[in-house]
Amino acid sequence: MSNPALSNNPALNGKTLTAEELRRIYEQPAAQMQRPGIDTPATEAGFGGQQPPAVAPSERPMTYENTISKTVLLFVIVLAFGAVGWFMPALAFPAAIVGLVLGLVNSFKKQPSVPLIVLYAVAQGIFLGGISGIFEAQWSGIVSQAIIGTLAVFGVTLLLFRSGKVRTSPKLNKIFMVAIFGYLAFSVVNVVLMLTGVNQDPWGLRNGWLGLAIGALAVLLAAYSLVMDFELIQNGVRNRVPEKWAWSAAFGLMVTLIWLYVEILRILAILRGSD
Numbered sequence: 001m002s003n004p005a006l007s008n009n010p011a012l013n014g015k016t017l018t019a020e021e022l023r024r025i026y027e028q029p030a031a032q033m034q035r036p037g038i039d040t041p042a043t044e045a046g047f048g049g050q051q052p053p054a055v056a057p058s059e060r061p062m063t064y065e066n067t068i069s070k071t072v073l074l075f076v077i078v079l080a081f082g083a084v085g086w087f088m089p090a091l092a093f094p095a096a097i098v099g100l101v102l103g104l105v106n107s108f109k110k111q112p113s114v115p116l117i118v119l120y121a122v123a124q125g126i127f128l129g130g131i132s133g134i135f136e137a138q139w140s141g142i143v144s145q146a147i148i149g150t151l152a153v154f155g156v157t158l159l160l161f162r163s164g165k166v167r168t169s170p171k172l173n174k175i176f177m178v179a180i181f182g183y184l185a186f187s188v189v190n191v192v193l194m195l196t197g198v199n200q201d202p203w204g205l206r207n208g209w210l211g212l213a214i215g216a217l218a219v220l221l222a223a224y225s226l227v228m229d230f231e232l233i234q235n236g237v238r239n240r241v242p243e244k245w246a247w248s249a250a251f252g253l254m255v256t257l258i259w260l261y262v263e264i265l266r267i268l269a270i271l272r273g274s275d
Helices: 019-026 064-087 089-108 114-138 142-163 170-195 208-238 245-273
Strands: none
Touching: 064 089, 064 114, 064 208, 064 245, 089 114, 089 245, 114 142, 114 245, 142 208, 142 245, 170 208, 208 245
16 A cells, blocks of 8 residues: 555645745635645545645755755664574564554554654564564575565666656556455455354465456556655755654655565565475
8 A cells, every 4th residue: 555654644645834824814704725726626635535734844854865864873772683583583473563564653643752653663674573483494595585686676766766767646546556455355354254163264365367467557656656656855954854753754655665575575486385
């Protein structure tokens, strides 16, 4: 799914107000608090159909440099605690639950919380380390292949975005949302079937060519999510939003890259399991 941490973020939605616009808005009734000259359809206004408020430029703005530094810091934490999960794979499942809860909390918070974002990185590091160790024991070299694949998708997407050849659009966003909810519905059904014992295959319904097709779709969705992340970060830097929102940007990138890594790891496992 696209990152609510970024797309619902009032600082990164590309709507920056001038001092004059702020004055005019403050003089209006609360029900009319909207940027003058901006007419945003409900379908593009974020979850719940509400347009996030705009923010004024900050004297200590978010920059590409501080966003990159925060992103690197979070991934260092993920790697450090990934070592813990690698040697203690039994912690992977509880860490996955904790990571899911923290991910949802961070995504829908109105303000970024650095401690909660760091705790999310800790939990996801343990989870990723655990499953990576299990997969590596089964298929030697699969983790390095998944890392290379993740970096390749990230690099190609970033280069295409920087070149201006790929951008989001309202139509593509709608298609993305339909596809992502379909993917989530399939994933929930698959997990339920596996937990109830109806399907005892290690991958459930995600096996064989169907599993590969679902995995390929997930990688495409994650790549488009990266484009959304890049675009929203670009808006935040361009609009000189407060530096604290760089933490939300780093969190959003981390969510997408972790999802991408897990999907590529699963695809490789299906391919190598069929050899």
